[in-house]
Amino acid sequence: MRPLILLCLLLNWVLTDIQAQQKVIPLYPGKAPGSESWTWQEKELFHQPYQSKLVYNVSQPTLTAYLPPAATANGTAVIVAPGGAFHILSIESEGIQVAKWLNSKGVAAFVLKYRLVRSLTDDPVAELAPKMRDFKKLDEINAPVVELAIADGLKAIEYVRSHADDYGVNPKRIGIMGFSAGGTVTMGTVFNSTSANRPNFAAPIYAYMNALKNQTIPADAPPLFICASTDDQLGMASHSTNLYNAWIGAKKIAELHMYEKGGHGFGMRKQDLPVDSWIDRFGEWLELQGLLWPEKPSGTTSQVTLKQVMERRKAAEERVRNDWAYFKKYETENKALTAVAAGEKRVVFMGNSITEGWKRADSSFFAGRPYLDRGISGQTTPQMLLRFRPDVIDLKPAVVVILAGINDIAQNTGPMTLEQTFGNIVSMAELAKVNHIKVVLSSVLPAYDFPWRPGLEPAEKVVKLNNMIKDYATRNNIVYLDYFSAMVDNQKGLKKELTYDGVHPTLAGYKVMEPLAEKAIAEALKRK
Structure with a gap:
C-alpha cells in the first residue's frame, strides 16, 4: 500500500471546463517524431479514490495557452510542465492553477502535455503504483519517453518564441517550469538546448534529476528558481539541493527554497503550511529578474522602475503592519x-x-x-x-x-x-x-x-x-x-x-x- 499512499501525494487533478475554452496548440503538424507508430489516444479518467481526473496516454503533445488580459500583459511567458512519473499528468494543481496564477501577474502561460508511457489499462494509477517501488526499474521503463518529453519541451519553447508576436510575448523572456517529472523535462530543456531554443529562465519544482543522462551546465545557462520540501517522501529533496550547488558552483544565477514540510507533489495544494506560499516566492523572484514589469523599448526593465516598484511594495508592507484597515x-x-x-x-x-x-x-x-x-x-x-x-x-x-x-x-x-x-x-x-x-x-x-x-x-x-x-x-x-x-x-x-x-x-x-x-x-x- 505504501506506493499507493506516496502516489496519492502526486495526484491532485481536477480538469475543469475552463481548460476546454483555452486555445490548444499541437506541437507537431503530424505524428510527433520518434513516436510515429503510437496509435493510442490521450484519455481522461475520474479516479474515485482520489476524487480526481487524470490525463494519461498522451501521444500527440500539445500546448494550452492561458493569456493574461492585454491591459496587464508584461511580455513574459512561461511553459508549465505538470508531473506524474511520465505516466500521468497532474494537470490541475501543477498546470492549470499555476497558469492562472501567472496570468494574474501579467504572464502568458502555456501548459504542456508531453508524451507519456502508454498505459495498457484504463487504470493508470494502479499500473504505476507497483513500478514506483523501484525507481531504477522505473527509470529504465521511462527512459525512451523521457527523451521524447524533453524534445516536446524544446519544441514548446521554439513554438512560443517563433510565435511571440502572436501572443504579445518578448522572445527573450520565455521560461519553463515543471514539477517532479515535469521538472525533469524543464532541466532537460536547459541541458539539451541550443542558444536558439534555450529557455531564458527555468523553475524546477521538486524536480526528479536521476532520469537525465546529460547534466552538463551550458555556458549561457539561464537563471534558476528551485523549490522543494525536505520531507519529500520520494527522497527527491537532495535532487534540488544538488542542482542548486551545481549552478552556484558554475557561477550561475540560482535561488533555492527548501521547506521543512510539504511532501512531494505539493503544487498549488493548500496544506496550511509555509510551503503554501512558494508560488509567491516565485513571483518575487520573477520580479527581481525584472520579468513582471512592462518591458522598455530595449526589452529590459529599467532599474529606476524596478526600484520604484520595490519602494511601493515596502510601503504596502508597512501599511499592513501599521494601518491594517487602511x-x-x-x-x-x-x-x-x-x-x-x-x-x-x-x-x-x-x-x-x-x-x-x-x-x-x-x-x-x-x-x-x-x-x-x-x-x-x-x-x-x-x-x-x-x-x-x-x-x-x-x-x-x-x-x-x-x-x-x-x-x-x-x-x-x-x-x-x-x-x-x-x-x-x-x-x-x-x-x-x-x-x-x-x-x-x-x-x-x-x-x-x-x-x-x-x-x-x-x-x-x-x-x-x-x-x-x-x-x-x-x-x-x-x-x-x-x-x-x-x-x-x-x-x-x-x-x-x-x-x-x-x-x-x-x-x-x-x-x-x-x-x-x-x-x-x-x-x-x-x-x-
Whole structure:
C-alpha cells in the first residue's frame, strides 16, 4: 500500500471546463517524431479514490495557452510542465492553477502535455503504483519517453518564441517550469538546448534529476528558481539541493527554497503550511529578474522602475503592519468634505476593489451625484468593519451601499467561514441603522475562480453567502441589491463580456450594475 499512499501525494487533478475554452496548440503538424507508430489516444479518467481526473496516454503533445488580459500583459511567458512519473499528468494543481496564477501577474502561460508511457489499462494509477517501488526499474521503463518529453519541451519553447508576436510575448523572456517529472523535462530543456531554443529562465519544482543522462551546465545557462520540501517522501529533496550547488558552483544565477514540510507533489495544494506560499516566492523572484514589469523599448526593465516598484511594495508592507484597515486611504478626502447640505441625500459605496474600481471605470456615474466611493482594493469584511465609522458613519450619509465578501472567500486576510463574513456584514448594517443610515446590502458578484488564488472553488460559496445576505435583508426590511442574477453565467461565474479576469467588472459590467444600484438606492430612501 505504501506506493499507493506516496502516489496519492502526486495526484491532485481536477480538469475543469475552463481548460476546454483555452486555445490548444499541437506541437507537431503530424505524428510527433520518434513516436510515429503510437496509435493510442490521450484519455481522461475520474479516479474515485482520489476524487480526481487524470490525463494519461498522451501521444500527440500539445500546448494550452492561458493569456493574461492585454491591459496587464508584461511580455513574459512561461511553459508549465505538470508531473506524474511520465505516466500521468497532474494537470490541475501543477498546470492549470499555476497558469492562472501567472496570468494574474501579467504572464502568458502555456501548459504542456508531453508524451507519456502508454498505459495498457484504463487504470493508470494502479499500473504505476507497483513500478514506483523501484525507481531504477522505473527509470529504465521511462527512459525512451523521457527523451521524447524533453524534445516536446524544446519544441514548446521554439513554438512560443517563433510565435511571440502572436501572443504579445518578448522572445527573450520565455521560461519553463515543471514539477517532479515535469521538472525533469524543464532541466532537460536547459541541458539539451541550443542558444536558439534555450529557455531564458527555468523553475524546477521538486524536480526528479536521476532520469537525465546529460547534466552538463551550458555556458549561457539561464537563471534558476528551485523549490522543494525536505520531507519529500520520494527522497527527491537532495535532487534540488544538488542542482542548486551545481549552478552556484558554475557561477550561475540560482535561488533555492527548501521547506521543512510539504511532501512531494505539493503544487498549488493548500496544506496550511509555509510551503503554501512558494508560488509567491516565485513571483518575487520573477520580479527581481525584472520579468513582471512592462518591458522598455530595449526589452529590459529599467532599474529606476524596478526600484520604484520595490519602494511601493515596502510601503504596502508597512501599511499592513501599521494601518491594517487602511484608515489613511480616505482620511484627507473625508476631512475635506463639507457638511451635508439641506435636502442632500448622500450615498456612500462601501466595498473592495470592485467598488474602488467603479469610479475609475465610469467616473460619470459619480459626477454630479452625492455619491462617495469608499472601496479599497483587496479588503475583507473585518477590515471594512474597522473603518466603517470614519468612512461611512462620520460622513453622515442617507444611504450606504455595502458590497463585500468576495475577498473573504479568497482568504485575502486568512481563512474565514461564510458565517464570519456574514456576521461582519450584519454588524455593518446594524451600525448603519443605529446611526439612522438606510442600508442597501449587495449580493456578492459571481466568481468561478480567483486568478490570484486559484483552486478555492468560490462559485457555490458565493451562492450560499448571497442567500444568507438576502434572507437577512428580507427579515429586517433592508433593500437587497441583486447584481448576481444579472451577471452570472452558466458556470456560476461572471459573464465573460462583463469582466477582464473573472472577478472584476469592465465598464460593460459596471453599466449593468449602475441602474440596479440606483433603483436600490431609491427604494432604500423610501423605506422607513
